[in-house]
Amino acid sequence: MSPTHPIQVSINGKTIEKRVEPRLLLADFIRHEAGLTGTHVGCEHGVCGACTILFDGKPVRSCIMLAVQANGHDITTVEGLAVSEDKLHPIQNAFWEAHGLQCGFCTPGILMTLVPFLQENKNPSEAEAREAISGNLCRCTGYQHIVDATLLAAKKLREAES
Ligand code: FES
Numbered sequence: 001m002s003p004t005h006p007i008q009v010s011i012n013g014k015t016i017e018k019r020v021e022p023r024l025l026l027a028d029f030i031r032h033e034a035g036l037t038g039t040h041v042g043c044e045h046g047v048c049g050a051c052t053i054l055f056d057g058k059p060v061r062s063c064i065m066l067a068v069q070a071n072g073h074d075i076t077t078v079e080g081l082a083v084s085e086d087k088l089h090p091i092q093n094a095f096w097e098a099h100g101l102q103c104g105f106c107t108p109g110i111l112m113t114l115v116p117f118l119q120e121n122k123n124p125s126e127a128e129a130r131e132a133i134s135g136n137l138c139r140c141t142g143y144q145h146i147v148d149a150t151l152l153a154a155k156k157l158r159e160a161e162s
Pocket residue numbers: 040041042043044045046047048049050051052061062063064
C-alpha cells in the first residue's frame with residue numbers, strides 16, 4: 001500500500017482535510033471522500049467533460065487530476081451552485097425551463113463549464129455557445145436544448161445584474 005499524503009482542500013467553501021494515496025484521482029476524492037456525487041465520471045480519460053469542476057475558478061476535468069494536486073486550492077462542484085436548497089442558480093433554472101437535459105448525466109459538467117464561460121461572455125451567440133460546450137459530450141439531447149438553455153441562462157444572468 002502506498003504512503004498517504006495529507007491534503008487540505010476547500011470544496012464549495014468548506015475545508016476538507018484528509019490523507020490520500022498519491023494516485024487517487026481528484027474526481028474520486030470529490031465523490032468518495034467528500035461525498036459529493038454530483039460530479040459524474042464517464043470516460044475517465046479527459047474526453048467527455050462529465051467530471052468538470054471549477055479549480056480556483058477555472059473549469060478542469062477532475063478525472064485527469066490527482067487529489068494531491070488540489071492541496072491548498074479552491075474547488076467548486078455542482079453542489080455549490082444553488083444559492084439554497086429551494087433557490088437554484090440562474091444557469092440551473094435555465095436548464096430546467098429550456099429542457100436542457102434528459103438523463104442528466106452530462107449536466108453537472110456542462111453547468112460547471114458554463115459558469116466561467118457566461119461570466120466572460122455575457123451575451124454569446126449560438127455559435128459561441130456551441131463552441132463553449134464542444135468539450136462536453138451528451139448522448140441524449142442532440143444538444144439543441146442545451147444550446148437554448150445556455151442562451152436563456154445568459155439572458156437570466158444579464159437580467160440579474162441589471
Ligand atoms: S470523466 Fe472526466 S472527462 Fe470524462
